[in-house]
Amino acid sequence: MSRTEGLTVSSESPDVFESDLAESASDASLERTRARSLEIERQIATDPRPFRILTGDRPTGNLHLGHYFGTLQNRVRLQRAGVETLVVIADYQVITDRDGVGPIRERVLSLVADYLAVGLDPSATTIFTHSAVPALNELVLPFLALVTDSELRRNPTVKAEAEATGNRPMSGLLLTYPVHQAADILFCRANLVPVGKDQLPHLEQARVVARRFDERFGRAVAGHPVFPRPEALLSEATSVLGTDGTKMSKSRGNAIELSMDADTTARLLKKAVTDSNRTITWDPTGRPEVSNLLLIAAMSTGRDPREIADEIGDGGGGGLKRYVIEAVNELLAPIRKRREDLVSDEGYLRTILSRGNARANAIADETLSEVHSAMGMTY
């Protein structure tokens, strides 16, 4: 294992840079992260105060059921458990893999509406955008000095995204966005990031940046590192697929969006792919499409998917779809009602965002000033 040239390795960090990101993907490391996440959950239940969460989304489209079951529900749960939460609407991340920003203003406001509609409470959760917090973005500069290009090129998420964009040459922003994302986490000294397993390399990048900053620039303030090393809160949420049995995504036309009305939802679900066996059974490997609909029904109602399958019995695809449509529409009805009220009041959504931005700026300014002190850049 070679040491990255030009970077100082402190004696108490035998886990040399080159291995950091690879290590995060190993089975043993995943097991450790799982165990640690359970321990953190227990600590939160006893006392949530030592924790601060940072999480976020790119404003590239409307949030859908996949987001709801995958992350939104979990955010609301953690907020209700009393953990301070910040949510970044990652507008600068939109242009990592595309030329334009699209209808960004509408999308940002729509995201704010989605967040509030699902139950994020703006008095407990800070919602802000990248573009409104200059000091956060400035952190990217010193952080870039702490990473190497080969390390970024090896980042599994960067690789996957570069592949997904086909032959498009990799932009500097795509290559370095894990560092920008590290700034999202570190600017507010979040110590907890709820992630799925595929996002672990990002978190590891943030941990590496935090440690290297400490090694390189020391502890100007109060003798402690400027940045804590954030930990993953691994979420094991089962992910639901779209109505065609592939990954739920707006661009595939297979997504049930939070903003859709009940009729559109019914129409989409009626077109869902099933199979020719009339007896409905829970069989995720043998009957993935049928089982996905059962899973959506189960997640919507809190019931066991096997029990729902038994109840539908010989009702076939039609019976299954009728059940799912009702379950989803019932789950989403109150969310959609709140959402409708929210979008009719753009002024309110903008107020929430500007309050969040003001708070994020106050935090970011303080952190950046500590960074400047640590680096001796105080004139």
Ligand code: TRP
């Ligand atoms: N990359 C995340 C996404 O694509 C959004 C995001 C930006 C984020 N910054 C973050 C997530 C920091 C967690 C932590 O949805």
